[in-house]
Amino acid sequence: MSIWRKELAKRIRWILIIRIILFISILVAVIMLQLTRGFVFHLLLFYSVFVLAYLLTLFFWKYIEKEVSFRFLCSTLLAFEIALELAIIHYTGGIISPFYILLAITVVSSALIYHLVGTLVVATFSTLAYSGMILGEYKHILNFTTPSPIVESVYSDSDTVFFGAYVFVCFLYLASFISGYLSGQLKIKINELELKTDELERLKVDLKTIFDRMTSGLITVDLRGRIIHFNPSATHLLGLPGLSYGGKQIKDILPPRFHHIIRRVEDLLIGITRKEIKEEVEFVIDGEKRNFFFIFSALEFGGEKYGAIILFEDITEEKRTEEYLRSVEKLAALGELSTGLAHEIRNPLVSIRGSAEMLKQEVNLEGTSGELLGLIVEESDRLSRILENFLQFARAGRSPNSTSGSFIINSVLESVIEQIKQHPAFPSKAKIKLELNPSDELWVKGNKDMAKQIFWNLILNAVEAIDPENGIITITRDKDGFNFKGEKPLVGISVTDNGYGIEEEKLKEIFKPFYSTKKGGTGMGLSIAQRLACEMGGYITVESKRGVGSKFTVYLVRA
Known part of the structure; x- marks a missing residue:
């Protein structure tokens, strides 16, 4: 609704109120005169009916809104009303009539429509009509139906008539000026207030839109802990149903696992905590x-606290990114070290093993000496395998084709699974399930051989973790993601086993070189897989629970 229409509605409402009061007053006067049943009674009764008709006309105009000018309608009604009021004043004593107040009420009520200038015009019209009536009565042009001695004595003195009319006219103009001026000022203030109200409403809508579109969670509460605003991001981040929480207690909305938030808010509201609190919190x-x-901050205005505000965001991915970047830096440094170290050790090791083999062939040693010589050969072979892993780990970060080319990951997985099933470590009763839609060809970017090595290491790691009797390995499509810069879409493939799982405190260590939870393991398989995934523009995540199993998810760049 426009400002003009709002103002018009208010004017009509006030006119209706004033007219209702006037209507009741006239009815009371009619009841007081009903015993006489004279001409004045009928005139007052007619006036009451006219005022009622006036009310109904304005009422229906407001709601029906015919194509009739509101000012024209009011002007016409006011003219008839003034004529009736002058008739009532004339037949109830003229200048000494108590009903002159009706004329004043009409002039004052017109200020609600016309403001200062219009009210003065109505007052002038009323003054001219009233003065003409008094002059007509004084000149005996208008005769009284039942003249009383008091009326005759008043009208016999020209000064009394003049000053009586003069005082009433001054009163009428004064009332019209004051009411018109106040009405004009009220209009200005109302317009200013409505403009500010509209501005505040727009600001409120803008702020609500901003709050609702924020990716960060935002919660505000009043001093009683009742929620003022709970934006959709807060609902999503905290895993709550998408309902309206306005007006509800925050302690009744948040589950027990978020007791830390509730405690911080209560500390702010009761004044235990006065400063802004910034902290990292972990939730499940x-x-x-x-x-x-x-x-966590207190909401204050003019030095007085009126609530609290909670701003928060999920930094899980940022934390993972930090750990990922630190891991990449360590792996890169370790790769350089591994290259030099492997070459430095490899040549002497070859000499040691060769010498041990020659001694074993030329000298027939028995007993402890023979066992020690065999141990030298066996351990030399084990060191050679470790060195080979060293070199493979170092080469993983140097492939020139790690991000070039594209291939279908489905065929890579099928090939790796077939090879794993032929591996000596694969239990005959174990199962590998590839649960990918055959019609859904997943194209990824990078080096196909590197991808094979990644899944070979992960699936073989799962084989070594499962029970030989009932072990199951499941390979499925996982949720997609983005790389750490958020610029490249990634395809997620998960390798899940029902093995013995990994303790939570060890999950952060498993991608480090030489870290192994298996007896006799070199600790290089997962670190090589992670480094290869990084070289292809992706990464590997792990979820595990002791006694339940593990889930490794490989994210590779979508082609």
Whole structure:
């Protein structure tokens, strides 16, 4: 609704109120005169009916809104009303009539429509009509139906008539000026207030839109802990149903696992904590540990506290990115070291093993000496395998074709699974399930051989972790993601086993070179897989629970 229409509605409402009061007053006067049943009674009764008709006309005009000018309608009604009021004043004593107040009420009520200038015009019209009536009565042009001695004595003195009319006219103009001026000022203030109200409403809508579109969570509460605003991001980040929480207690909305948030808010509201609090907090959302950065602050205005605000965002991916970058730096440095170290050790090791083999062939040693010589050969072979892993780890970061080319990952997985099933370590009763839609060809960018090595290492690692009797390895399509810069879409493929799982405190260590939870393991398989994935523009994540199994998810760049 426009400002003009709002103002018009208010004017009509006030006119209706004033007219209702006037209508009731006239009815009371009619009841008081009903015993006489004279001409004045009928005139007052007619006036009451006219005022009622006036009310109904304005009422229906407001709601029906015919194509009739509101000012024209009011002007016509006011003219008839003034004529009736003058008739009532004339037949109830003229200049000494108590009903002159009706004329004043009409002039004052017109200020609600016309403001200062219009009210003065109505007052002038009323003054001329009233003065003409008094002059007519004084000149005996208008005769009284039942003249009383008091009326005759008043009209016999010209000065009394003049000053009486003069005082009333001054009163009428004064009332019209004051009411018109106040009405004009009220209009200005109302317009200013409505403009500010509209501006505040727009600002409120803009702020709500901004809050609702924020990717960060935002919660505000009043001093009683009742929620003022709970944006959709806060609902999503905390894993809550997408409902409206306005007006509800925050402690009734947040589950017990978020007791830390509730305690911080209560500390702010009761004054235990006065400063802004910034901290990182870890919560379990939908069974997954998530890291959040929170800012708790008091809402204040004019030095007085009126609530609290909570801003937070999920920084889990940022934390993973930091760990990933640190890991990449360490792996790169270790790769350079591995290259030099492997070459330095390899040549002497070959000499040692060759010498041990010659001694074993030329000298027939028995007993402890023979066993020690065999141990030298066996350990030399084991060191050679470690060195080969060293070199493979170093070469993983130097492939010139790590991000060039594209291939279908489905065929790579099928090939790796067939090779794994022929591996001596694969239990005959174990199962590998490839649960990919055959019609869904997943194209990825990078080096096909590197991808084979990644999944070979992960699946072989799962084979070594499962029970030989009932072990199951499942390979499925996982949720897609983006690389750490958020610029490249990634395809997610997960390798899940039902093995013995990994302790939580060890999960951060498993991608480090030489770290192994298996007896006799070199600790290089997972670190090589992670480095190869990084070289292809992706990464590997792990989820595991002791006694349940592990899930490794490989993210590679979508072609």
